[in-house]
Amino acid sequence: MAKEIYTKYKMAKYLRKEALPTALCPGCGGGTVLNAFANAIDQLGIDPRDLVVVSGIGCSAWIASPYFLADTLHTTHGRAIAYATGVKVGLPDKKVVVISGDGDLAGIGGNHLIHAARRNIDITVILVNNFIYGMTGGQVAPTTPFGAITTTSPYRNVEHPLNIAETVTSAGASYVARWTTFHVYQLIESIKRALSVKGFALVEAISQCPVQFGRRNRMKTPTEMLRWFQRNSVLISKARNMSPNELEGKIVVGELVNREKPEFTEELNSLIEEVSKHYGLGDNNAD
Amino acid sequence: MIIRGDEPEQIELLKKMYPKGNYFMQGDEAIAYGALFAGCRFYAGYPITPASEIAETMARELPKLKGYYIQMEDEIGSIAAVVGASWTGFKSMTATSGPGFSLMQENLGYAIFTETPLVLVDIQRSGPSTGQATKGAQGDFFQARWGTHGDHPIIAISPTSVEDSFWETIRAFSLSEKFRIPVLVLADGIIGHTREQIKIPDPEExxxxYRKLPTSDEEAKYPFGDVHGDLIPPMPLFGHDYFTHVTGSTHKENGLRDVYTPEVHDRLVRRLHKKIELHKTEIQKWEEYYIEDAEILLVSWGVSARPSLGAVMEGRKKGIKVGLFIPKTVHPFPGERIKELSKNVQLIIVSEMNLGQVILEVQRFVRDEVPVIGVNKIGGVPLTVEEILKEIESSAERSRHRSAD
Amino acid sequence: MGWVITMQIRLAGFGGQGVILAGVILGDAAAIEGLNVIQTQDYGSQSRGGHSIADLIISKDPIYDLIVTKADVLLALAQLGYDSTKESLREGGLLIVDTELVQPDREFTGAPFTRIAEEEVGLALTVNMVALGYLVAKTNIVKKESVEEAIRRRVPKGTEEINLKAFRIGYEEGTK
Known part of the structure; x- marks a missing residue:
């Protein structure tokens, strides 16, 4: 049966058939993100040979690694963006994409996220935020909502979550957007824009983990979680006129920033051209 | 554009920038120049005493050679970027000291498991923790061997002088590229900050x-397979339409993750070990002085090897039959050769700037057949000829008494 | 002071006096002459104000020690540097001090290097070159010309002349 689905599914050509089926749980939002990413690639007409996909550790890191058929680098916990930095400097003409989770990219790897945004290196990050450390069994994360129940906040979470998209915006990224797995078409459009922008681009995809998060927070099924995303999301244009109190617990969706800024590898390459020309073999400095 | 370092333009650039001749420079600088001559064109690093001069030299020189220097937000990111760049085809390096070396261990393990060529320089300083930042030490010998978790092979090289740092860094790149394994250069804060003359060669010398690349699409399907029977898989670089998959999880020959099948893990980890074992004679290197008739064998490495040689020569002048063995490749440790030499000696002395690390390896190989004693010094000040000579003399004296009894 | 096979020289002062640069230049000069030379340093973590020591071993033979074990020459530009290094000067060794900043408790020679740098060179920062000139004149360890070449190579661009001037004034002082 699985075989039949994969032959009928148009995006299957972007997947490593020998690695399927995916290890994602039924109802996981990871599949939606993979689908959105494949559709964005397809609609932009990007040849997967021009892609390098890098990921860290965790369920969301498995979305593209190994399932997406491109050069794929599945790295250590939290460090995907730092690995991707080396890849992008080495292959500045390729699209370098990082797909990984909130705990990975914004928790243990938060520093790399901030500094890659500051450098404005041309990497597209799809950060899948499911509010939880899923693979390890549902422990509290830096993104877990205040008051939520997890296996390591069994009474309630007393910490406030990190606003990832806002943090990356302040750090200097060219493009930042946030959607949920309920907003599939908007998600595809934002991934397309993120891939097209020259500079650091982050798409935060709020995603459901019914098994490790929903189940302990009165949303046992994926549908319940998606309904929560639908009801709880506020468009950024509307959010701008709302007070912090009104926004407490809401998911602000939309495009946070889309701006032109000097890009790191371009700056680096023009520096090298300048320096190597000055010191190089040309006649201009034959002394 | 990926640069290997042997392109005619690169050779001309090297000749122009660093004409053959005598230079007066620090060990840190010599390491950087060695890397440049070896073809390293990507460096990612983070400042730390006493290794910062390597980063500074690379930041200044790499752009002249069309190479890339990037400064990362920490040492973890530095080695991560180096691994990423290596998969695009760049010969890549990072350098650090104790605290940074500790931070790099996880991604060093990743590089070992994914068979990624890179050179990691550890300018050892006194530890533990922040220790004596500006002082040299030789306390990372076992961290180099076992710092990252799990069963794994490693190659580590330890230079003994400034000029040696230049050549041994080149050798580090050669071994790393040839055997697809990270190679550690275990220098120290003393050599790193010592200036002396070095002869810069012609780049042709x-x-x-450069790493073995796949010669066909079929070969490229097995980034971790022994397709040539030499246990060294060709490396299907990113950006060459191979759709290579690389993971730090246990993987099959085709690169795909398989963390469930015991045989897959067993096969992979054993091949990594056998790869180094099979090519050990090519990887190991040592120097021997006055060992033919030696009754006392001095074993020393890195910065301590130099005053040790001075002490051996002074000892010889005084009629003491003492010889010296210097492992230049410290991992895999050339213990078999020491065992061989130990058959003809009455005593082994190991001199090093720690409280006894290489001595444990020596003891492991010679067992209880020959007594092994240490000359150990910590605090950041190098061992002197006189200090080592004193130990040689008193040992010779003791054994004379013993044979007189 | 006549040439022996090996000479151990220690320069001591506080961070910011340019002691290490003086050591590097002296070492470079020895290297230019084809002598064996090892130059090391010891300094505090702060860039200014801590102790600062530059060691040189210059020899016609291969060198096996990495640090000065017994100094033949000790140059002290500050009391702090003198106090922490005086024990390393061998008996009968040559002690050179800034006579206005260091009060030695043994036989010495020297000049008010800092004041000379301020008044005669016009830049206090060149105290290291004044003292180096004095040391080279007193020891003859390397030729004056080799040091001048090393100064041109090692000092920041644009400061060559004032450093050379300082070195020459110090050298003159040393021949007196």
Whole structure:
């Protein structure tokens, strides 16, 4: 049966058939993100040979690694963006994409996220935020909502979550957007824009983990979680006129920033051209 | 554009920038120049005493050679970027000291498991923790061997002088490229900050080694497979339409993750070990002085090897039959050769700037057949000829008494 | 002071006096002459104000020690540097001090290097070159010309002339 689905599914050509089926749980939002990413690639007409996909550790890191058929680098916990930095400097003409989770990219790897945004290196990050450390069994994360129940906040979470998209915006990224797995078409459009922008681009995809998060927070099924995303999301244009109190617990969706800024590898390459020309073999400095 | 270092333009650039001749420079700088001559064109690092001069030299020189220097937000990111760049085809390096070396261990393990060529320089300083930042030490010998978790092979090289740092860094790149394994250069804060003369050669005098690449699409399907029977898989670089998959999880020959099948893990980890074992004679290197008739064998490495040689020569002048063994490749440790030499000696002395690390390896190989004693010094000040000579003399004296009894 | 096979020289002062640069230049000069030379340093973590020591071993033979074990020459530009290094000067060794900043408790020679740098060179920062000139004149360890070449190579661009001037004034002082 699985075989039949994969032959009928148009995006299957972007997947490593020998690695399927995916290890994602039924109802996981990871599949939606993979689908959105494949559709964005397809609609932009990007040849997967021009892609390098890098990921860290965790369920969301498995979305593209190994399932997406491109050069794929599945790295250590939290460090995907730092690995991707080396890849992008080495292959500045390729699209370098990082797909990984909130705990990975914004928790243990938060520093790399901030500094890659500051450098404005041309990497597209799809950060899948499911509010939880899923693979390890549902422990509290830096993104877990205040008051939520997890296996390591069994009474309630007393910490406030990190606003990832806002943090990356302040750090200097060219493009930042946030959607949920309920907003599939908007998600595809934002991934397309993120891939097209020259500079650091982050798409935060709020995603459901019914098994490790929903189940302990009165949303046992994926549908319940998606309904929560639908009801709880506020468009950024509307959010701008709302007070912090009104926004407490809401998911602000939309495009946070889309701006032109000097890009790191371009700056680096023009520096090298300048320096190597000055010191190089040309006649201009034959002394 | 990926640069290997042996392109005619690169050779001309090297000749122009660093004409053959005598230079007066620090060990840190010599390491950087060695890397440049070996073809290293990507460096990612983070400042730390006493290794910062390597980063500074690379930041200044790499752009002249069309190479890339990037400064990362920490040492973890530095080695991560180096691994990423290596998969695009760049010969890549990072350098650090104790605290940074500790931070790099996880991604060093990743590089070992994914068979990624890179050179990691550890300018050892006194530890533990922040220790004596500006002082040299030799306390990372076992961290180099076992710092990252799990069963794994490693190659580590330890230079003994400034000029040696230049050549041994080149050798580090050669071994790393040839055997697809990270190679550690275990220098120290003393050599790193010592200035002395070095002869910079013509770039043609330097052997440039580049990793084995797949010769067909079929070969490229097995980034971790022994397709040539030498246990060294060709490396299907990113950006060459191979759709290579690389993971730090246990993987099959085709690169795909398989963390469930015991045989897959067993096969992979054993091949990594056998790869180094099979090519050990090519990887190991040592120096021997006055060992033919030696009754006392001095074993020393890195910065301590130099005053040790001075002490051996002074000892010889005094009629003491003492010889010296210097492992230049410290991992895999050339213990078999020491065992061989130990058959003809009455005593082994190991001199090093720690409280006894290489001595444990020596003891492991010679067992209880020969007594092994240490000359150990910590605090950041190098061992002197006189200090080592004193130990040689009193040992010779003791054994004379013993044979007189 | 006549040439022996090996000479151990220690320069001591506080961070910011340019002691290490003086050591590097002296070492470079020895290297230019084809002598064996090892130059090391010891300094505090702060860039200014801590102790600062530059060691040189210059020899016609291969060198096996990495640090000065017994100094033949000790140059002290500050009391702090003198106090922490005086024990390392061998008996009968040559002690050179800034006579206005260091009060030695043994036989010495020297001049008010800092004041000379301020008044005669016009830049206090060149105290290291004044003292180096004095040391080279007193020891003859390397030729004056080799040091001048090393100064041109090692000092920041644009400061060559004032450093050379300082070195020459110090050298003159040393021949007196």
């Amino acid at each position: 330097v052997e440039i080694v």
